[in-house]
Amino acid sequence: MKYKSVFDIIGPVMIGPSSSHTAGAARIGRAARTLFGKEPTKVDIYLYGSFAKTYRGHGTDVALIGGILDYDTDDQRISSSIKDAKAKGMTINFYEDEAATEHPNTARVILTDDDEQLELVGISIGGGKVEITELNGFELHLSGNHPALLVMHNDRFGAIASITQILARNEVNIGRMEVSRKDIGKEALMIIEVDQNVNDIILNELKEADHILQVSKIVD
Structure with missing residues (x-):
């Protein structure tokens, strides 16, 4: 992989500890929120590979929920995002899935409210960069690096x-x-x-x- 700048390697301005597991996770969550267009009442997140094994220690869980609450990667509220979401009445479930995936840092995010549901698969490829590979059953390749x-x-x-x-x-x-x-x-x-x-x-x-x-x- 070629990097355009040093920030592609060390990651964006963010709440730590990991650009892949924290900043990338926040961006996956925020992409899901943007596409859903509103705050969900229920969140189901399936974690695979490295995400599943280390999500609590690396803050992947709070980062994903922070993104779903529309917090940016450097928002200090990320650390309390799960508490914030539950205070709003949001139901949150995390599942550690052992299914094989093409990338170790993979999350399947399902957002639901009374009217509709969105299902998104995102991977964190390093340096805070992400790719969205599936949306509501459609395969795609969306980098998030451009509008x-x-x-x-x-x-x-x-x-x-x-x-x-x-x-x-x-x-x-x-x-x-x-x-x-x-x-x-x-x-x-x-x-x-x-x-x-x-x-x-x-x-x-x-x-x-x-x-x-x-x-x-x-x-x-």
Whole structure:
């Protein structure tokens, strides 16, 4: 792996002790919160590999919950995040799963409230960097290093074009794009990493495009 700066190695400004187990975990939790769009009433977290073995000692548990509460990696409240969440009435369950995974620092986060549920798989790859590899059963590769749009749409011709045309008209450049679907003609997920954050005016225009079911954004 090539590093762009020393901060890729030592990690971001954060609450310790570990960039992989703490900062990375907080970013996984925060990505789940951003995509869920609100505070959940119930959190189920399955930990694998190294995460499962050391999550209490390395603060992975409080970091994940801190991220779900929308705390940043350097927020002093991370250390009390589980207490804070329970005070809000949030139900929290951690499970140590022995299933084999491609990466040792893997967490499956399930957020639930009365109306909906989100399931996300994230890995902490070192230096506080993370990748999201699964969202609600769709496989994806989302680094979190750039602003991104996640577009749920009907698997129909014209859906991708309707989105890219709006972005082009608003001079938003696409850095990377992938589409995942479970079956032909069913729901599909479009992942678009862009060079700049997309404002709410453009976001609302995207939501009104043909065959689009839902649009979420992750801000850099």
